Amino acid sequence: MKKKVIGFFGIMAFSTGVFFATSAAGNISDISLTSLIGVSDANAECQSTPINNGRCSFTGNCFPNPGGPVDCDSTKG
Amino acid sequence: MKKIFYCLFSLFYALVSCSRVAEIKNNEKGNLKATDKLVLVADKKFPLDSGSAAKPQLIQVYTDTAGRRSLVCLNTFTNSLNFYDYETLAFTKRVAYERKGPDQIMIPLGFYIKNEDSTYVYNDMQNDMVLINSKGKVLSRTSVINNMDPKKQVWTLSYPQHYPQTVTPIMELSGKLVLPGQFMWTLPDTLIHKFNFTSVMNMHDSTVQFVHNYPDSLYGFSYIWDDPLFTMVFCDAGPGKDEIIYSFPISHNLYIADISKPGYKVVYGGSNEAGTISSFEKPADGKISREALNEKACLTDLYGGIKYDKYRKVYYRFLRKALPESGRKLRWEDKEVTVIIMDEHFRYLGETSIGTMHEFYPENAFVTKEGLNIEYLDDSDVDEKFMNFKIFQPQKI
Numbered sequence: 432m433k434k435k436v437i438g439f440f441g442i443m444a445f446s447t448g449v450f451f452a453t454s455a456a457g458n459i460s461d462i463s464l465t466s467l468i469g470v471s472d473a474n475a476e477c478q479s480t481p482i483n484n485g486r487c488s489f490t491g492n493c494f495p496n497p498g499g500p501v502d503c504d505s506t507k508g
Numbered sequence: 509m510k511k512i513f514y515c516l517f518s519l520f521y522a523l524v525s526c527s528r529v530a531e532i533k534n535n536e537k538g539n540l541k542a543t544d545k546l547v548l549v550a551d552k553k554f555p556l557d558s559g560s561a562a563k564p565q566l567i568q569v570y571t572d573t574a575g576r577r578s579l580v581c582l583n584t585f586t587n588s589l590n591f592y593d594y595e596t597l598a599f600t601k602r603v604a605y606e607r608k609g610p611d612q613i614m615i616p617l618g619f620y621i622k623n624e625d626s627t628y629v630y631n632d633m634q635n636d637m638v639l640i641n642s643k644g645k646v647l648s649r650t651s652v653i654n655n656m657d658p659k660k661q662v663w664t665l666s667y668p669q670h671y672p673q674t675v676t677p678i679m680e681l682s683g684k685l686v687l688p689g690q691f692m693w694t695l696p697d698t699l700i701h702k703f704n705f706t707s708v709m710n711m712h713d714s715t716v717q718f719v720h721n722y723p724d725s726l727y728g729f730s731y732i733w734d735d736p737l738f739t740m741v742f743c744d745a746g747p748g749k750d751e752i753i754y755s756f757p758i759s760h761n762l763y764i765a766d767i768s769k770p771g772y773k774v775v776y777g778g779s780n781e782a783g784t785i786s787s788f789e790k791p792a793d794g795k796i797s798r799e800a801l802n803e804k805a806c807l808t809d810l811y812g813g814i815k816y817d818k819y820r821k822v823y824y825r826f827l828r829k830a831l832p833e834s835g836r837k838l839r840w841e842d843k844e845v846t847v848i849i850m851d852e853h854f855r856y857l858g859e860t861s862i863g864t865m866h867e868f869y870p871e872n873a874f875v876t877k878e879g880l881n882i883e884y885l886d887d888s889d890v891d892e893k894f895m896n897f898k899i900f901q902p903q904k905i
C-alpha cells in the first residue's frame with residue numbers, strides 16, 4: 432500500500448505539472464493549489480481536478496457518471 | 509373538500525415518487541448443513557521490487573507450451589506485466605508497454621495472455637482491446653464501446669464499463685474473449701432490458717457483441733443501489749461449453765448463462781448465515797451520503813467472486829459478511845471474508861471464514877491445481893517486500 436501511495440503522489444505531481452503546462456493554466460488563477468491537487472473527501476484514492484467528470488466509488492475508483500453528480504476526474508483512475 | 513383532495517393528491521404523489529426498496533431474503537438461512545470446510549494447505553510469497561506493490565490490478569496464471577506456469581501481474585503504475593515462476597516464486601521478466609507512439613497503451617486495466625506472442629490488453633483510456641505481440645507491437649485495436657467517443661461519457665448508458673479483476677478475469681471461451689463489465693451506478697428502469705453488461709469479442713474477426721441483462725428482481729424497478737459495490741458483476745467460466753456463472757453481490761442466487769444466448773438459469777448459491785439484503789430508500793434530497801453508503805456496505809452481507817475449481821469439481825463463492833451493529837465506527841476492512849463451497853451441482857457443502865479484509869484481498873483469488881489462491885495482506889511486511897498468497901482446499905469435516 433505504501434508503494435501505491437508513493438506511486439499515487441508521483442502521478443499527482445506529474446499530472447499537476449502537465450496541467451500547469453497547458454494553456455488552461457492561465458484561466459485558473461482563482462483556484463487554490465489545495466483544490467487543484469486535492470484528494471476527494473470521498474476516498475483518498477479518487478483524484479479531484481478542475482475537469483472533474485466522474486464520481487468516486489466507495490472503494491476509491493473514479494467512474495464516469497453522465498448526467499449525475501461528479502466529484503473526481505475519471506481520466507485519473 | 510379541497511383539503512381532502514390535497515391530502516389524496518399528496519398521498520398519491522408520495523406513492524408514485526417513492527422508489528421501491530428491494531428486500532432480497534435468504535430463504536435457506538439456517539437450514540443448510542455443512543459437510544466440508546476450507547483448510548489452509550500452503551502459502552506462497554513472491555518478491556516485489558521497488559516499483560511493484562501488493563494488490564495488483566489483475567493476475568493470470570499462464571501455462572506456456574513447455575508446461576511452465578507463470579504468475580503474471582499487471583502493474584498499472586509502471587504500465588507493465590511482471591512474470592514470476594509460479595513454482596519457484598522467482599521473478600522472471602517484465603514486459604512494459606509504451607505510453608506514447610503507435611504502440612501505446614495508456615491505461616492498461618486488464619489483460620489476457622493467449623500465447624507467448626499474443627496478449628490482449630484492455631486499455632481503459634480508449635475503451636479498446638489491444639492485441640499486442642511479444643515485441644510490444646500493437647497488432648490490432650478493437651473498440652468495446654462500438655467506436656463511440658470515450659470522452660463523451662454518454663456511451664456508459666449503452667455499453668458496459670469494464671474494471672477487470674483477478675477474481676473476475678478476462679476469459680477465452682470457444683474462440684471468444686469474454687470481458688465482464690457492469691453499470692456502475694443505479695440502473696435506470698428504462699435500461700433494465702436494454703443494457704448488457706458482458707462484452708464478447710470474436711477473436712477471429714474482432715466483432716464485439718454485448719450479452720446478459722441485470723435481473724429485474726434485483727436491479728429493476730429503479731431500486732437504488734448507487735455504487736459499483738452493489739452493481740459489480742462477478743463471474744467465472746463454468747464446466748459446460750460457453751457456460752458462465754454470474755454472482756451478483758446482492759443475490760443469494762447464482763445465475764448460469766451461455767455467452768452466446770440471452771437469459772439465465774437461476775440456482776441457489778447462498779450462505780447459511782447471510783441475511784436479507786435491501787436497497788437504499790430514496791433520500792429526501794435524492795443523494796445517498798457517504799455515511800449512509802458506508803453503513804449499508806458494512807452492515808450488509810455482500811457476495812463476491814465465484815470461482816470454479818475444475819480439479820475438485822467444486823465452486824467457491826466469496827461473501828463479505830455484515831458487521832454487527834455495535835455502535836463502533838464501521839470500517840469496510842473489518843468485514844470477515846467467508847468462502848462458501850458448493851459441489852458441481854451447486855449443492856451446499858459448507859462455508860468457512862478465513863479472516864477479515866485487513867488480512868485478505870478476495871478480489872485477487874484464482875484456482876490452481878494446488879487449490880484456491882487468495883492474496884494475503886501481511887501487516888508486518890511494512891516495506892511490501894512480498895506479495896503473499898494463502899492456498900486453501902476443501903476438506904470433509
